[in-house]
Amino acid sequence: EDQVTQSPEALRLQEGESSSLNCSYTVSGLRGLFWYRQDPGKGPEFLFTLYSAGEEKEKERLKATLTKKESFLHITAPKPEDSATYLCAVQPGGATNKLIFGTGTLLAVQP
Amino acid sequence: NAGVTQTPKFQVLKTGQSMTLQCAQDMNHEYMSWYRQDPGMGLRLIHYSVGAGITDQGEVPNGYNVSRSTTEDFPLRLLSAAPSQTSVYFCASTIGLGTEAFFGQGTRLTVV
Numbered sequence: 001e002d003q004v005t006q007s008p009e010a011l012r013l014q015e016g017e018s019s020s021l022n023c024s025y026t027v028s029g030l031r032g033l034f035w036y037r038q039d040p041g042k043g044p045e046f047l048f049t050l051y052s053a054g055e056e057k058e059k060e061r062l063k064a065t066l067t068k069k070e071s072f073l074h075i076t077a078p079k080p081e082d083s084a085t086y087l088c089a090v091q092p093g094g095a096t097n098k099l100i101f102g103t104g105t106l107l108a109v110q111p
Numbered sequence: 112n113a114g115v116t117q118t119p120k121f122q123v124l125k126t127g128q129s130m131t132l133q134c135a136q137d138m139n140h141e142y143m144s145w146y147r148q149d150p151g152m153g154l155r156l157i158h159y160s161v162g163a164g165i166t167d168q169g170e171v172p173n174g175y176n177v178s179r180s181t182t183e184d185f186p187l188r189l190l191s192a193a194p195s196q197t198s199v200y201f202c203a204s205t206i207g208l209g210t211e212a213f214f215g216q217g218t219r220l221t222v223v
Contacts, residue, residue, distance in 0.1 A: 032210075041217075100156075
C-alpha cells in the first residue's frame with residue numbers, strides 16, 4: 001500500500017535555529033515526490049519536486065533531498081515567516097495524477 | 112492569471128441537502144482533482160479527471176459526484192450531505208503527470 005509518513009508532527013524553533021523535517025514513503029514506482037507549504041486558511045503552495053534518489057533542490061532557506069525511502073526538508077536559519085505546515089506528497093507511477101499526502105509538519109519559528 | 116478558483120469559500124448545509132462546489136482553472140491544465148482535508152488525516156483524493164469527459168474515483172469517492180464537460184471546470188457535487196462530509200475541500204490542477212499541482216484556496220464545508 002502506498003503510504004507517506006511525516007515527522008515530527010509539530011516543531012518549534014527559535015529564529016536562526018536550523019532543523020530538518022522528515023518524509024518517509026512507500027510507493028509502487030515513484031513518479032515524483034513533492035513538498036508543499038500550507039498557511040492557515042489557504043491551499044497548499046508548491047515548493048519542490050524531486051524525481052530520483054540523490055536529487056537535491058534549494059530555494060532560499062529551504063533545501064529538499066531524496067533517498068529511496070525518505071525525503072528531508074532542511075530549513076537553514078529560519079525566520080518567523082517560515083512558520084507554516086509543510087506537506088509531503090508522492091505520486092505513484094501509472095496513468096493518473098493522484099497524490100498521496102502525509103499529515104504534515106506544523107512549523108513554528110519564534111523571534 | 113487567476114490559477115485555480117474555488118467557490119464558495121464557506122458553506123453550511125443541513126443534513127440531506129445537496130450542493131455543488133465549483134472549481135475553475137485558467138491554465139489549460141488537462142488534469143484536475145478534488146481532495147478533502149481533515150485534521151490528522153492529510154489530504155485525501157475524492158475524484159480526479161485526466162481530461163474533458165474523463166473522470167475516475169479516488170480514495171474516498173462515496174457521496175460525491177463529478178463531471179468534466181470542459182477543460183476549465185471540474186465541479187464536485189454532494190448528493191445528500193452528511194455530517195461526515197464536514198471538511199475543507201481543495202481543487203487542484205496539473206499540466207501533466209509528474210508535475211506540480213496548483214491548488215485553489217479551498218471551500219470550508221460544515222454539515223449540521
